[in-house]
Amino acid sequence: MIGPTIKDVAREAGVCPSTVSRALSGSDVISEETKGRVAAAAQKLGYTPNTAARSLRSDSxxxxxxxxxxxxxxxxxxxxxxxxxxxxxxxxxxxxxxxxxxxxxxxxxxxxxxxxxxxxxxxxxxxxxxxxxxxxxxxxxxxxxxxxxxxxPSVTFNNRETVSRLVKALYDDGCRSFTYIGEPTETHRNLRERLDGYRDGLCACAEAEGREMIDERLDRDKLKAGFEIYCESFANIERPEAVITSNDLIAQGIISAANKAGRAIPDEIAVAGFDDARASAYWTPPLTTIRQxxxxxxxxxxxxxxxxxxxxxxxxxxxRQKVIVRGSMRISEESFKKHLAH
The missing domain is CATH 3.40.50.2300 (Response regulator)
Structure with missing residues (x-):
């Protein structure tokens, strides 16, 4: 069976075949509205351009x-x-x-x-x-x-600024002991920026005490590793008042382990994640996170x-990123307005 042709797409989109060809090749002379109409028609009909032939006719x-x-x-x-x-x-x-x-x-x-x-x-x-x-x-x-x-050329988020502001907001609300948990940062600048933001925040808060836990296991299975890290590091020692993680899955693992250990969140340990994963709003308690x-x-x-x-x-x-405050970490309205509502 012969598939749809460029003429079929042209008929469906209400344009001539040459317009279809130029639209699908991204030509500047075709309006964005027409390109969208042609793309929709091609998708509806299941039309696939012959990119090999097109590349022979042009540099694209x-x-x-x-x-x-x-x-x-x-x-x-x-x-x-x-x-x-x-x-x-x-x-x-x-x-x-x-x-x-x-x-x-x-x-x-x-x-x-x-x-x-x-x-x-x-x-x-x-x-x-x-x-x-x-x-x-x-x-x-x-x-x-x-x-x-x-x-x-790049499109980035303000990772460093956001994490620093979060630390300052928690500090203003009385938090003095912090722990950052994240993956190795060697090949990921966004992760380095989050860790640097945590360090910036601590430096700006005179009485703050901070730990860093960078674990290679978090590169493989963040949820499981987060659970294990809590059990290994927080079960029998003094826990920090706040844990900031580089990913929601890590935070979810931390919360699950804390719940199993009978720790009250956020009263005994507050937890924040990163990315606002779909499940985070439905965790127990719902996860405070940084949305991008x-x-x-x-x-x-x-x-x-x-x-x-x-x-x-x-x-x-x-x-810009946005801090989404939920049940796993309290932030007062005053501190939120001062540090995070930007």
Whole structure:
């Protein structure tokens, strides 16, 4: 059976075949409204452009790549989905590379994207600086999301500022002992920024005492490792008044272990996470967390990459995060307004 043709898409979208071709290739002469209409028609009919033939006729393959550290993670999956759908509206297909559990920090994934002549690559959540720099040095448009490096356009969050403000808010409410629990930070700038923000907050609070617990197990199974870390580190020693973690799954594991041990949250130990995972609002107690909008990050990353493909200049963007206060950590209205309502 012969599949739908470009003429079928043109008929469905109410345009001529040449407009369909230009719209799906991302031509600047076609309006965004028309591109969206053509993309919707192509998706409805199940039309797949012949990208191989198109790449022979031009320098464009009509395909971009996304590199993420763990596609099974809720935040990264949402980012990849957001880029995918935004790219589709502009006539681009997408290949997603997951670097988790790969030797060479995912260099083989990037090599595969380059061999398929990707028009550009978005790195979300980190990866080795050498890998990103090497890709950019090849002349291909590169954008980093939720991470940054010198000389590469980026869309990031204000991780460092947000965590620092959270520490200060808790300090103003009387908290004096803190513990930060997170993954190793060597290849993830966003994680380094969160840890640095924690340190900044402690430095600004004269009587605050802080510990840091960086554990490689958190790279593998955050929920299980969070549970184990509480049992190993907090069961028989003096517990901190507040625990700030780099990920909601870690915080969920901490809370589960504390609940099992009969500890009252937040009265005996307060806990905060990061990412606002879907389950966090339904945990017991509901998890206080730092929310960052995956959809906004994805859209901004694609906009930058698209502009670079079109030979336009772009600037870095910093997106603001939001502290969502729930039952696992109390923050007074006064402290919230002073430090977090920005």
């Amino acid at each position: 393959s009509g395909m971009i790549g996304i590199v993420v550290p763990d596609i099974s993670g809720e935040f990264y999956a949402a980012c990849a989905s957001g880029v995918y759908h935004t790219a589709l509206e502009h006539g681009y297909s997408v290949l997603i590379a997951d670097t988790e559990k790969r030797d060479g920090s995912g260099a083989d994934c990037v090599k595969a994207l380059l061999e398929r002549r990707a028009d550009g690559i978005i790195f979300i959540g980190g990866g080795s600086d050498a890998m990103v720099a090497d890709t950019a040095a090849r002349g291909i448009p590169v954008v980093t999301g939720d991470s940054s490096m010198e000389g590469v 909008e995956a959809g906004v990050l994805a859209e901004e990353c694609f906009k930058k990459l698209y502009a670079m493909i079109k030979k336009q200049e772009v600037k870095n963007t910093v997106l």
